[in-house]
Amino acid sequence: MLALQKIRPAAGLELVEVPVPEAGTDEVLVRVRAAGICGSDLHVDDWTPSYAFIAPSIPVTIGHEFVGVAQDGPLAGRRVVVRPSVTCGSCAACSAGRHDACERRRGIGMTRDGAFAPWVRVPQRNCVPVPDGLSDAMAALTEPLTISMQALRTAGDVAGLRVLVMGPGTIGQGIAALARRAGAAQVVVSGCDDAARFDALRAMGFEALVDVKTQSLAEGTRPYTGGAPFDLVFEATGVPETITEALALLRRNGTVVVTGIHARPLTLDLTPLVRNQQQLRGSFRPPESDWPLALALMGEMDAVLRPMVSHVLPLARAHEGFALAHGKQASKVLLCPEAGDA
Ligand SMILES: [Zn+2]
Ligand SMILES: [Zn+2]
Structure with a gap:
């Protein structure tokens, strides 16, 4: 499959062919429908110092604001958004069920593979079902809205x-x-x-x-x-x-x-x-419990929030999307892997 990756610790991102991932224990595969280009993705592209923490994870597929369809698990066949912050599951906070307090996180699309690709492997517990009425474009804004x-x-x-x-x-x-x-x-x-x-x-x-x-x-x-x-x-x-x-x-x-x-x-x-x-x-990361609330809010505020997305491009045109975002010619650019397959 085609994936937009950081492949070396320097400026630039590349569209490369990589194998389709396999879901591990407590993970699901998500077929990505839309993924937003975020300011932090531009920093990763530029390789600004505040994102050097991803260096040990290179090569890595980026993209962390996304909606897709879960292929397995209890939400199989459902559209889901995915919290990009993956908790460790084993620290004192996680063991006590206080996942919001986990101190050992990995970031989907930063320090593990993300969603600028047709498929992404994610922890099942990070998936949140999307209400039927909400468009893919709106759902892809869930993470920034939180x-x-x-x-x-x-x-x-x-x-x-x-x-x-x-x-x-x-x-x-x-x-x-x-x-x-x-x-x-x-x-x-x-x-x-x-x-x-x-x-x-x-x-x-x-x-x-x-x-x-x-x-x-x-x-x-x-x-x-x-x-x-x-x-x-x-x-x-x-x-x-x-x-x-x-x-x-x-x-x-x-x-x-x-x-x-x-x-x-x-x-x-x-x-x-x-x-x-x-x-x-x-102010940084919201509690996990905000995700369903954000989806409900977007349903109510759909007409207000809709203009936020200015461009929808196939994944194959990722570099064009990044150029639009870098050049401030876009409000929000979404990349759609399925369109890129055509
Ligand atoms: Zn973001
Ligand atoms: Zn933890």
């Missing part, structure tokens, strides 16, 4: 708050949609030269969009806020310096929730943060 859900949880109650979302990618789009749904008084989204993602956000009903390519964040947000500070800022850019800009626009006692994976450290003047009693919080 990341957005966790960001909202980390922030706390957003009702009535003035919210800035920095970074208009899939995570930022999801955060914006969930914040509005949770009653935020205002949602402003900033990006840098992100026209395709702003188009998606407009289609989702967001008009307060700021392009920091042509103006400062402070200047660009002023027409929407009248210069009032934000109560809450979500960072989904992966650009560390945006944290400094966020804190400058945040009110006293306000909160910044950081979700980006940052390729380098940040030098930050902490004194204003201390004097203004501002909170800086990291």
